[in-house]
Amino acid sequence: MRDEDRPLTRNIRPGEPPLDRAGYEEAGGYRALKAVIGRRDPGELLDIVKDSGLRGRGGAGFPTGMKWGFIPMGPDAPKQKYLIVNADEMEPGTFKDRFLLEGDPHQMVEAAIVAAWIIQASDVYIFVRDAYRRATDLLRAALAEAREAGYLGRNILGSGYELEVHLHTSAGRYICGEETALINALEGKRAVPRQKPPFPQSSGLWGRPSVVNNVETLYNIPHIVLRGAEWYRGLGKGADGGTKLFGASGRVKRKGPWELPMGTPLRELLEAHAGGMHDGHGFRGLLPGGASTGFLVDEHLDLPMDFDPIQNAGSRLGTGALIVLDDRTSLMGMLRNLEHFFARESCGWCTPCRDGLPWVERILAAFAAGRGTAEELDILEMHTRFCGMGKTFCAHAPGAIMPLETALKYFRDDFERGLTRAA
Amino acid sequence: MLTAEERDVITGLLGHYTDPRAAVVEALKVVQEHRRWVPDEALPEVGALLGLSAHDVDAVATFYNLIFRQPVGRHVILVCDSVSCWMLGYEDIATALKRRLGIGFGETTPDDRFTLLPICCLGACDKAPAMLIDFELYGDLTPERLDAALGHYA
Numbered sequence: 001m002r003d004e005d006r007p008l009t010r011n012i013r014p015g016e017p018p019l020d021r022a023g024y025e026e027a028g029g030y031r032a033l034k035a036v037i038g039r040r041d042p043g044e045l046l047d048i049v050k051d052s053g054l055r056g057r058g059g060a061g062f063p064t065g066m067k068w069g070f071i072p073m074g075p076d077a078p079k080q081k082y083l084i085v086n087a088d089e090m091e092p093g094t095f096k097d098r099f100l101l102e103g104d105p106h107q108m109v110e111a112a113i114v115a116a117w118i119i120q121a122s123d124v125y126i127f128v129r130d131a132y133r134r135a136t137d138l139l140r141a142a143l144a145e146a147r148e149a150g151y152l153g154r155n156i157l158g159s160g161y162e163l164e165v166h167l168h169t170s171a172g173r174y175i176c177g178e179e180t181a182l183i184n185a186l187e188g189k190r191a192v193p194r195q196k197p198p199f200p201q202s203s204g205l206w207g208r209p210s211v212v213n214n215v216e217t218l219y220n221i222p223h224i225v226l227r228g229a230e231w232y233r234g235l236g237k238g239a240d241g242g243t244k245l246f247g248a249s250g251r252v253k254r255k256g257p258w259e260l261p262m263g264t265p266l267r268e269l270l271e272a273h274a275g276g277m278h279d280g281h282g283f284r285g286l287l288p289g290g291a292s293t294g295f296l297v298d299e300h301l302d303l304p305m306d307f308d309p310i311q312n313a314g315s316r317l318g319t320g321a322l323i324v325l326d327d328r329t330s331l332m333g334m335l336r337n338l339e340h341f342f343a344r345e346s347c348g349w350c351t352p353c354r355d356g357l358p359w360v361e362r363i364l365a366a367f368a369a370g371r372g373t374a375e376e377l378d379i380l381e382m383h384t385r386f387c388g389m390g391k392t393f394c395a396h397a398p399g400a401i402m403p404l405e406t407a408l409k410y411f412r413d414d415f416e417r418g419l420t421r422a423a
Numbered sequence: 424m425l426t427a428e429e430r431d432v433i434t435g436l437l438g439h440y441t442d443p444r445a446a447v448v449e450a451l452k453v454v455q456e457h458r459r460w461v462p463d464e465a466l467p468e469v470g471a472l473l474g475l476s477a478h479d480v481d482a483v484a485t486f487y488n489l490i491f492r493q494p495v496g497r498h499v500i501l502v503c504d505s506v507s508c509w510m511l512g513y514e515d516i517a518t519a520l521k522r523r524l525g526i527g528f529g530e531t532t533p534d535d536r537f538t539l540l541p542i543c544c545l546g547a548c549d550k551a552p553a554m555l556i557d558f559e560l561y562g563d564l565t566p567e568r569l570d571a572a573l574g575h576y577a
């Protein structure tokens with residue numbers, strides 16, 4: 001793809017250190033910042049983001065412009081408003097935010113400042129997982145360079161706009177990626193999710209209006225404000241605009257990540273970009289967007305990787321990280337591994353998740369060993385209902401149960417084979 | 424029990440926060456940097472510096488995977504046990520590590536050199552199977568390559 005068709009990654013040269021400020025500016029960086037801070041009306045910029053059709057890349061696909069539209073604006077709005085960057089990336093199978101942060105940290109800084117201007121935030125908090133030490137160091141250096149250049153702090157480029165950017169490094173826990181848990185974590189509380197409503201946009205960090213966005217979502221912003229909504233929509237192949245980072249893991253020949261148009265067919269990802277399966281391995285199914293998404297199988301391979309078609313097929317686009325199951329890996333072992341992860345990472349707040357997931361894991365272990373019972377099969381079905389959307393405090397449990405629920409649908413034979421054989 | 428230096432560093436953090444409570448993870452990391460782990464006796468003292476009860480500090484300290492509440496060795500090995508690594512040989516890596524070190528998960532070698540812990544996805548699934556030693560990433564692991572990695576740590 002041509003550089004201008006891959007705005008998110010065009011500066012990234014894997015294996016080489018990322019561009020410093022001078023290099024980034026030479027490549028056209030900080031142009032959006034200079035064009036908008038103090039010069040363009042936030043409301044007008046918000047309309048561009050809304051028109052672009054950008055949907056959140058953290059997994060849920062919520063329209064970004066609409067989310068920002070709930071932030072109180074104008075002279076009567078609270079002075080303290082927060083933009084929170086979610087760089088907790090811990091969804092198994094996913095390595096896109098790491099790639100972006102390590103590959104082009106200045107783009108993160110510019111994106112955060114431009115986004116903050118649009119919602120007129122007073123502070124940005126970048127929440128980075130502890131394991132991303134290299135990304136943290138690079139961000140710290142980029143922030144220092146940006147400050148030196150007058151791009152953040154008091155009176156940015158003489159505009160009168162003041163913005164502080166804070167870097168928070170976490171200490172490792174998947175649930176911190178859930179936006180309200182993340183807010184509790186930033187406040188120094190135990191990072192359990194909060195009740196919604198109120199939504200963070202009205203009452204978030206320290207009760208102030210706050211927006212939580214994924215790293216990749218924000219990387220789009222400078223390009224959208226510079227080049228417009230129409231250009232952005234045109235990058236996508238189908239209903240959703242823009243490009244997206246996709247990746248693959250499992251027994252495929254190549255892993256990525258690749259920046260490709262939204263709406264790229266699943267088959268093209270799997271066969272052209274991932275290069276198909278390793279020799280001697282056949283394709284059985286895949287999770288299209290990380291561990292918390294449902295299985296798709298052969299019949300789905302011609303679907304476009306857009307939010308709605310994947311959702312309508314009973315899964316979720318999620319993070320766009322394909323986890324590919326081959327015909328020589330045990331499905332039951334894979335499910336057990338997934339539910340072990342979700343059980344361990346449950347925050348423990350509500351019963352279907354805290355008690356249900358370890359139960360599911362134990363049953364799957366029995367099936368993996370060929371010692372399952374018909375009654376346990378019913379119990380698995382029961383948990384798919386107990387952990388369904390709306391039954392728990394946050395979306396952890398519904399995500400956790402999706403691979404199991406869809407495996408019960410597409411791979412029934414594996415469960416039958418896991419039953420104890422009557423002598 | 425906190426040393427003067429630990430107190431100074433923690434107090435120094437507070438200037439960066441409007442609410443001292445928000446510094447709690449960072450403060451726990453200060454303690455951990457100085458003594459590798461966070462003993463129970465540190466909790467009330469960290470709390471006193473931040474205006475929190477020992478219980479509040481403990482509620483945070485016990486929540487995170489990477490705040491260690493038991494002594495660890497000089498080097499901590501974190502092996503990814505999530506799905507993409509599992510599919511590409513996590514179990515062989517874990518077995519080889521346990522055999523090489525003579526310990527299981529959650530344990531420390533008698534010479535205090537290594538502690539072995541499982542961890543969830545490191546965002547390095549393109550290099551699966553993967554692990555961190557003292558936060559340095561090792562990917563595309565094979566049992567044969569483990570020795571070279573371990574050899575860097577005395």
Ligand SMILES: Cc1cc2nc3c(=O)[nH]c(=O)nc-3n(C[C@H](O)[C@H](O)[C@H](O)COP(=O)(O)O)c2cc1C
Pocket residue numbers: 055056057058059060061062064086087088089090091174175176177178179180212213214215217218394395396
């Ligand atoms: C259990 C759980 C973990 C999550 N982890 C992350 C994460 O690591 N990174 C992320 O961006 N979003 C994560 N999310 C989604 C966030 O709650 C939130 O929707 C997202 O950060 C919003 O950003 P976006 O609108 O830009 O996608 C997680 C959600 C749940 C339920």
Ligand code: SF4
Pocket residue numbers: 175193345346347348349350351353354392393394395396397398
């Ligand atoms: S669904 Fe799980 S992770 Fe979410 S609040 Fe309930 S117990 Fe916590």
Ligand code: FES
Pocket residue numbers: 092093094503504505506507508509543544545546547548549551552553
């Ligand atoms: S699953 Fe091991 S690094 Fe992602």
